[in-house]
Structures are given as C-alpha cells and as structure tokens.
Amino acid sequence: MELTNIGTVRDILSRHGFSFSKGLGQNFIINPDICPKIAEMGNAAPGFGVLEIGTGIGVLTAELAKRADKVAAVEIDTRLMSILDETLADFSNVKIFNEDVMKCDLRGLISREFAGLRAAVCANLPYYITSPVIMLLLESRLPVESITVMVQKEAAQRLCARVGSRESGAITVAVNYYGTVRQLFGVSRGSFMPSPNVDSAVIRIDPAAEPRLPEYEEKFFFKVVKGGFSQRRKTAANAVSSQLGISKEAVYEALKASGQNENARLEQFTLEELMDFSINLHRIAQ
Numbered sequence: 001m002e003l004t005n006i007g008t009v010r011d012i013l014s015r016h017g018f019s020f021s022k023g024l025g026q027n028f029i030i031n032p033d034i035c036p037k038i039a040e041m042g043n044a045a046p047g048f049g050v051l052e053i054g055t056g057i058g059v060l061t062a063e064l065a066k067r068a069d070k071v072a073a074v075e076i077d078t079r080l081m082s083i084l085d086e087t088l089a090d091f092s093n094v095k096i097f098n099e100d101v102m103k104c105d106l107r108g109l110i111s112r113e114f115a116g117l118r119a120a121v122c123a124n125l126p127y128y129i130t131s132p133v134i135m136l137l138l139e140s141r142l143p144v145e146s147i148t149v150m151v152q153k154e155a156a157q158r159l160c161a162r163v164g165s166r167e168s169g170a171i172t173v174a175v176n177y178y179g180t181v182r183q184l185f186g187v188s189r190g191s192f193m194p195s196p197n198v199d200s201a202v203i204r205i206d207p208a209a210e211p212r213l214p215e216y217e218e219k220f221f222f223k224v225v226k227g228g229f230s231q232r233r234k235t236a237a238n239a240v241s242s243q244l245g246i247s248k249e250a251v252y253e254a255l256k257a258s259g260q261n262e263n264a265r266l267e268q269f270t271l272e273e274l275m276d277f278s279i280n281l282h283r284i285a286q
C-alpha cells in the first residue's frame with residue numbers, strides 16, 4: 001500500500017472516519033523520500049529490533065519493517081488501531097502497543113520483544129513531547145544503539161548546538177552527556193499532511209556505552225544543570241544558589257576550585273567544565 005500517496009491516505013482516513021488531532025501532534029509524512037532515509041540511517045537492518053514511537057497510519061513503520069527483523073511501535077491513539085491493521089497487514093514482524101509512551105515500560109518491552117537482537121529507536125516524534133520523550137529515552141538508559149528522530153527544526157538546532165554556545169540549553173547538555181548527537185537532514189513542512197507551520201529535521205543520538213559520572217554525582221549534576229539553565233541569564237552563583245538552596249559562598253568556592261570566575265554563567269561552560277564544577281560543588285556543599 002502506497003502510504004505516501006495523498007489519494008490513498010485520504011481514502012483510508014475517510015473510510016475509517018479519522019480526523020487529525022492537533023493535540024497529539026498528528027502530522028503524517030507524505031514525502032516518499034523521508035521514511036526510507038530515516039530507516040536506513042537509523043539502524044533498521046537485519047539483526048535489529050526497532051522501537052517506533054507514534055505510528056500515525058504506519059508510513060515509517062512499514063519502512064522499518066521492510067528492513068529490520070522486528071518492529072515494536074507505541075501509539076497512543078486508539079482510533080488508529082483499525083487503520084494500522086489494514087496498512088500493515090503485509091508485515092508479520094510488527095507489533096503495535098496502544099499506549100502512552102510516557103507511561104510505557106520501554107525497557108521491559110525491548111527485552112521481551114527484541115530478545116537476541118540489537119535495538120534502535122526510530123520515530124517522527126509528536127512535537128508537544130519532543131524533549132520529555134528524548135529525556136525519557138536517555139535517562140532510562142535503554143539498551144539501544146541509536147535514537148533517530150524527527151523533531152522541529154528549532155528543537156534540532158538546540159539539540160545539536162555546541163554546549164557552551166548561546167543556542168544550547170539543558171537538553172543540549174543532557175544529550176551530550178548521555179551520548180553524541182548530530183543532525184542527519186532537514187525536512188520541509190510540505191512533506192507532511194496536514195502541513196505544520198514549521199520545518200523539521202532528523203537527528204541521531206548514539207548513547208554512550210558507559211555513564212560519564214557515578215550515579216550519585218550524575219543526579220546532582222542534573223540538578224545543577226536544570227537549576228542553572230532555568231535562570232540562564234543570571235550568573236552561575238545566583239542561579240545555582242537560588243535554585244538549589246546552596247549558599248553563595250559555597251558556589252563561589254566551587255567556581256574557584258573549577259578555575260572559573262565569580263561572574264561566570266553556566267550557559268558558557270563546556271560539558272567538561274560543567275561536570276567539574278558540579279563535582280566540586282557537590283563536595284563543598286555536602
């Protein structure tokens with residue numbers, strides 16, 4: 001079935017009485033070049049199980065299923081289930097979970113569904129939960145080799161920014177902490193139905209095999225990053241002391257121990273500088 005043919009898509013949707021939900025971020029891909037590229041650049045290959053988040057009518061799901069050994073897909077919208085039964089009828093290696101990805105036991109799902117396989121994530125993410133989904137995937141340290149996702153262009157720029165640059169944010173620090181990230185290609189708004197108001201881009205995150213910090217340092221590090229970046233125009237001393245309830249003197253001492261001056265701002269730190277500052281602050285504030 002040609003799921004990028006507008007006529008075919010309209011026919012399926014109208015036969016099933018389906019109307020798009022803006023709230024669920026439903027913009028389906030109709031440009032035939034995009035899904036094969038995401039699948040090929042996202043590890044959909046023999047020996048792999050691929051987890052997809054948000055199937056829509058299954059346009060990407062089908063391209064993943066053609067290439068990978070198995071596809072497990074999580075889709076929240078129950079109205080799409082009968083559509084997927086029809087559009088994915090030719091594939092015996094796809095399993096759909098009608099669940100909210102934010103509440104799903106993804107680790108359990110991967111170990112059950114992909115036993116003996118390598119694992120990857122591929123998705124055209126619903127835009128309203130881009131950052132929470134990416135953080136969930138990274139924080140839960142899923143045993144996946146790559147996370148290849150389409151996000152809004154602005155989100156891609158932030159995710160792929162250099163840590164320490166103006167464009168970076170707490171999420172930039174997080175993806176660089178957990179692995180490496182790069183932009184694969186841009187996608188214009190006309191590639192979707194309905195067409196959104198912004199362009200998109202596909203990025204790939206390759207999670208690191210080993211954590212950079214021990215668990216107790218990692219927890220504190222993310223408190224510092226989230227607190228510090230929530231007031232990013234303030235000096236590190238002001239932001240961190242007010243957000244974490246640590247005295248300014250302790251923050252000054254940690255800055256000094258890290259070779260930073262008292263007026264430094266967290267958003268200017270590299271990842272290594274942030275980790276160094278966090279370790280010093282943790283030791284001094286204890």
Ligand code: SAM
Pocket residue numbers: 024025026027028029053054055056057058059060061074075076077099100101102123124125126127129
């Ligand atoms: N993969 C399809 C495509 O590329 O055409 C659909 C992508 S569309 C941008 C996002 C999909 O995610 C929608 O089908 C939407 O119903 C689904 N979705 C939204 N929130 C979700 C959630 N919390 N859990 C699982 N799926 C969700």
